[in-house]
Amino acid sequence: MRHAALGRKEETAPQRSDEELVEMLFAVLTPIKRHFAETAGELELSPQQALALRDLDHPRSMRELADRLVCDASNVTGIVDRLEARGLVERQVRPEDRRVKQLLLTDVGRDVVERHHRLMFADVPLLSDMDDDDRRALGNLLQRMLSSRG
Amino acid sequence: MRHAALGRKEETAPQRSDEELVEMLFAVLTPIKRHFAETAGELELSPQQALALRDLDHPRSMRELADRLVCDASNVTGIVDRLEARGLVERQVRPEDRRVKQLLLTDVGRDVVERHHRLMFADVPLLSDMDDDDRRALGNLLQRMLSSRG
DNA sequence: TATTGTTATACTCTATAACTATA
DNA sequence: TATAGTTATAGAGTATAACAATA
Secondary structure: OOOHHHOOOOOOOOOOOHHHHHHHHHHHHHHHHHHHHHHHHHOOOOHHHHHHHHHOOOOEEHHHHHHHHOOOHHHHHHHHHHHHHOOOEEEEEOOOOOOOEEEEEOHHHHHHHHHHHHHHHHOOOOOOOOOHHHHHHHHHHHHHHHHOOO | OOOHHHOOOOOOOOOOOHHHHHHHHHHHHHHHHHHHHHHHHHOOOOHHHHHHHHHOOOOEEHHHHHHHHOOOHHHHHHHHHHHHHOOOEEEEEOOOOOOOEEEEEOHHHHHHHHHHHHHHHOOOOOOOOOOHHHHHHHHHHHHHHHHOOO
């Protein structure tokens, strides 16, 4: 009863269960992820490859990239192999610790990242048409959800 | 300029770009999807298998299931093969059109779906701790986004 | 002819475990 | 010994194309 002032009718907003919210979040993300995959596909990138490239806006080790992609380090070997074979990424040994491979975007890689970004954000399904108030409100809610984590 | 009354300072809510909103939506969904995958894993289901089972709350053809999973029909053969091998799903020929395979949950399959649902919604990361006002507001926003599609 | 579902093929992603080279 | 990265392996998901059965 946080807002008794609203009265019994609860305005026009129904209460939402975890089930409903998860359902809607998945439904919203599905077309957005499809759009991400399709725009990556136009540049012949798999979704994981596009995510990896995006994460290399700063140089990172294989392990750091694995952590960011939330996958086992052994997977990153293959993902980076494929990106390196296309000249989008370079592996360099880090002199302070010769075990570590420093991953760097090449100029071509940086160009691909930028082209993907432009394709992706030229028009984002469900998002680009939102009005300013809703964008603000959604941003605040998501921010609050994210900052509620330990 | 929809709300001139707010004045120049725009309350405390910053405007949000598509980039920021996509970033935050992905960040919110990541732990939720991980939780979905982990709870499915406790029942030895892959995420796709868990989604397929959940979609079979009503009988569907292979093609309908493929449409719901947003993947090619040929993939569904393998997914359903694995579920059928474990006795969670049955294929039945539909008499009116003998080309169509009707997919039905078995009793065991239904039990697995219910157990996964309980594991999943016992506690949803980022979501279960939201207060009523935020749940309502988020539900409304997502609803509005979804209904804005053609 | 068109549609449903399957098979064949090939590639990507995924995790586990064993290995190497460094530290 | 511990860590960074690789390799080997196996399984699951993905798309394309060709095919059988049915409409």
